[in-house]
Amino acid sequence: MTVHEAPEKTREGDYDANHDLDANHSVCSNVWGIDTDPGNEINLFTLQPFVNYNFDKGWYLTTSPIMTHNAETPSGQRWTVPLGGGMGRVFRIGTQAVNAQGHVYYNIEKPDIPGDWTVRLQFQLMFPR
Numbered sequence: 603m604t605v606h607e608a609p610e611k612t613r614e615g616d617y618d619a620n621h622d623l624d625a626n627h628s629v630c631s632n633v634w635g636i637d638t639d640p641g642n643e644i645n646l647f648t649l650q651p652f653v654n655y656n657f658d659k660g661w662y663l664t665t666s667p668i669m670t671h672n673a674e675t676p677s678g679q680r681w682t683v684p685l686g687g688g689m690g691r692v693f694r695i696g697t698q699a700v701n702a703q704g705h706v707y708y709n710i711e712k713p714d715i716p717g718d719w720t721v722r723l724q725f726q727l728m729f730p731r
Contacts, residue, residue, distance in 0.1 A: 626653050645673035660692040667707050675713065683711040684720055692728070699728040 628651040635644030649669045656662045665687035671680050690703025705722040712718070 626651075628652060643674050647671040647673070661689065662691070663687060663689050664703060664705070666705070672713075679713040681711045682709055682713065682716065684708065685710050686720075688722070690724075699730060701726040701728055 667684040684707035686707035688705030
C-alpha cells in the first residue's frame with residue numbers, strides 16, 4: 603500500500619490507521635528537583651494529548667497542545683493551556699515517505715511572560731518497515 607492510497611475496510615465499522623479517528627493518547631510527566639537554597643525548587647508538570655482525524659489521500663486534522671503547570675511560581679502564573687490544532691499530510695517525495703504538518707494554538711491561560719500564540723511547523727522523514 604502506498605502512503606496516500608485510500609484505506610480498505612478491515613471489518614465492519616473499522617478502518618486502518620489511515621482513516622477515521624486515530625492516535626488518541628497523551629504524554630504526561632512531572633519533574634521535581636530539590637535544592638538546599640529556598641526558592642530554587644523545581645516542580646514542573648507537562649501534559650500533551652494527541653488526537654488525529656484521518657482523511658483520504660494522507661490528509662489529517664490534529665491537535666497536540668503542550669500544557670504545563672509550574673507549582674513553584676506565584677499563583678496566577680502557573681498554568682499554560684493552549685487551545686487549537688492543525689492539519690497535515692503524509693505523502694511521498696520520490697520514494698521517501700514524509701509527514702508535513704502545521705499547528706496554531708492560542709494560550710487561553712498563561713503566565714505573563716510567554717506570548718499569546720504558538721505556531722508549530724513540522725517536516726518529518728519517515729522510514730516505515
